[in-house]
Amino acid sequence: MGLEEDLKQSKFANEHQKAMVNILFTSNWISNRNAAYFKKFNISPEQFNVLRILRGSNPKPMRLADIAERMIEKNSNCTRLVEKLRQKGMVDRQLCEANRRQVDISITSRGLKLLAEIDKDVDHWLTIQKSITKAEAEELNRILDKLRQ
C-alpha cells in the first residue's frame, strides 16, 4: 500500500514533499510496531537501543553524555531513561572517581540476557528484511544520508 492510500491523500505538491511525509510516516509506523513488540519485554524502543549501545561498549562502561550522542532521539532525557533501565536491573551506575562529575553506566548480565533473547527472536527483525532487498536497503541508507547533508 502506497503512502497515498495510507494517508487517504491523492496528491502531494511534489516528490520531495512526499518523501518528507513518507519518512515521517514510515518512522512512526516502525516505532509503533517496535513499541508493541518490546512491550512484552517491558522496555521501550529507545531503552532497547541504549542497551544495544551499552553492549557495544561492554565491558567498558560509558558516560551518560557518550550514550546520549549515540541515541536516536537526541532530545530525550538520558538520565531518566538510564534510571528506568537501572530500576529494571538492566544497567549499573557507578560514580566515576577519576572525574566525579561523570557517571559510568554499564550493562548488567540481566541486560545482556534480555538482548540475547531479543536477538534470537528473528521473526520480528525479519519483517523489514523480507519486504526490501539488501540492495534497496543500501540505496535507502545512501539517500537518507545524502538528505541530511
Next chain:
Amino acid sequence: MGLEEDLKQSKFANEHQKAMVNILFTSNWISNRNAAYFKKFNISPEQFNVLRILRGSNPKPMRLADIAERMIEKNSNCTRLVEKLRQKGMVDRQLCEANRRQVDISITSRGLKLLAEIDKDVDHWLTIQKSITKAEAEELNRILDKLRQ
C-alpha cells in the same frame, strides 16, 4: 555526514538494521528542524499538517475521524490538536446537525493566510530539495512504500 558519524557508531549488524535506524534517526532529524521552523508561527509540525489537510478539503469541512486517518501520527489525539488550532483561530468547529455525533471542522481565512505565508517561505522547503534529486526522492518513496507492505 553518514549515519555512523551521526550516531558515533562504527558498525551495524546489517544493511536492513541500519536502514531501520536510519529512517528513525532521519525522521527525528526532520521533525526537530520542522519544529524549530514552525515555532515562529506558533504551531507544531502536526498542527501544520492538519491545516494542510483541511485546506485540501476546503471549503468542504471534515469530520474529526477523517482528519485523524490522514494524520502522520496516528496515535495523536485529534480532538485536542484541533482544539489547539481553534483556540488560535485557525479552524472552525461546527456541530453537525445531520449526525449529532460528529463535528465539522473547517479551516478559517486566518488559517489559510498562515499556510500561504509558510508556502511563500520556500527557503525552508528547499533544504531537502537541494540535498537529493527528484529521481532520488522517487526512489526513496518507492522503497519506503515497499518496506511497509
Next chain:
DNA sequence: GTATTACATTTGTATAAACAATAATAGTAT
C-alpha cells in the same frame, strides 16, 4: 588562592503522546 569559565549530570516544568474509559448519538434486531 579566588574568580571565572567549562563540563557532566540532574531536576523542574510545560506540553504532547499513548492508551483506556466514558459519554452521546445513531442504527439494527426482535
Next chain:
DNA sequence: ATACTATTATTGTTTATACAAATGTAATAC
C-alpha cells in the same frame, strides 16, 4: 418500543518529550 451494537467524539491518566534551569565538579585565568 426496547435492548443491543456500532459509531463518533471527549475525557482521564500515565508516561515521555522538549527545553530551561540548577547543581556539583573540574579546569583555567589572573
